[in-house]
Amino acid sequence: TQLLEQSPQFLSIQEGENLTVYCNSSSVFSSLQWYRQEPGEGPVLLVTVVTGGEVKKLKRLTFQFGDARKDSSLHITAAQPGDTGLYLCAGALNSGGYQKVTFGTGTKLQVIP
């Protein structure tokens, strides 16, 4: 059973369009992170959100943590070909004094010039 579900799984859009990726769970997380992964490399952190309802912006990317800390969204404005990649959300759970980090199913984004 996947703890974190992402939607959509695939997205192919034209340069300049807007898009939103969703990350949903029934679990409450202490924090949630978004990563981007390019072919042949490991995921690289984009942002961490900690507080319920928190919104963070990174240039054209806007990240939101749900009020109940169970879900998150990533919105990209005016997508560019350089945004192409696999986007992964990851939730952190505190368990027995250590951190367990669980990833979502991933959203593969292709931005066509």
Place this chain on the structure above:
Amino acid sequence: DVKVTQSSRYLVKRTGEKVFLECVQDMDHENMFWYRQDPGLGLRLIYFSYDVKMKEKGDIPEGYSVSREKKERFSLILESASTNQTSMYLCASLGQGNGPNNSPLHFGNGTRLTVT
């Protein structure tokens, strides 16, 4: 800059072989993780370790074991490789302090394992 190094980029093994995947980090991080990545399933946690000689099962530990004899090294072991273990394996490390609230996981570049 944190560096996480996985010993092999590509590995081809036969069914039934014992396979070792090695991961080394150079930032004195307490926490290390092994994930496997399959299309449509994201990254699934196999095992993690929060200290030397300590290990915890992740979400899909069956068919795997791990070893953390030294802080910088975390090994993933496939006791008897099977074809359904063909996958991309990613190792990651994480410092203590504030944990993932303020720190990223640092990933290696992955090992693509094929079991024939």
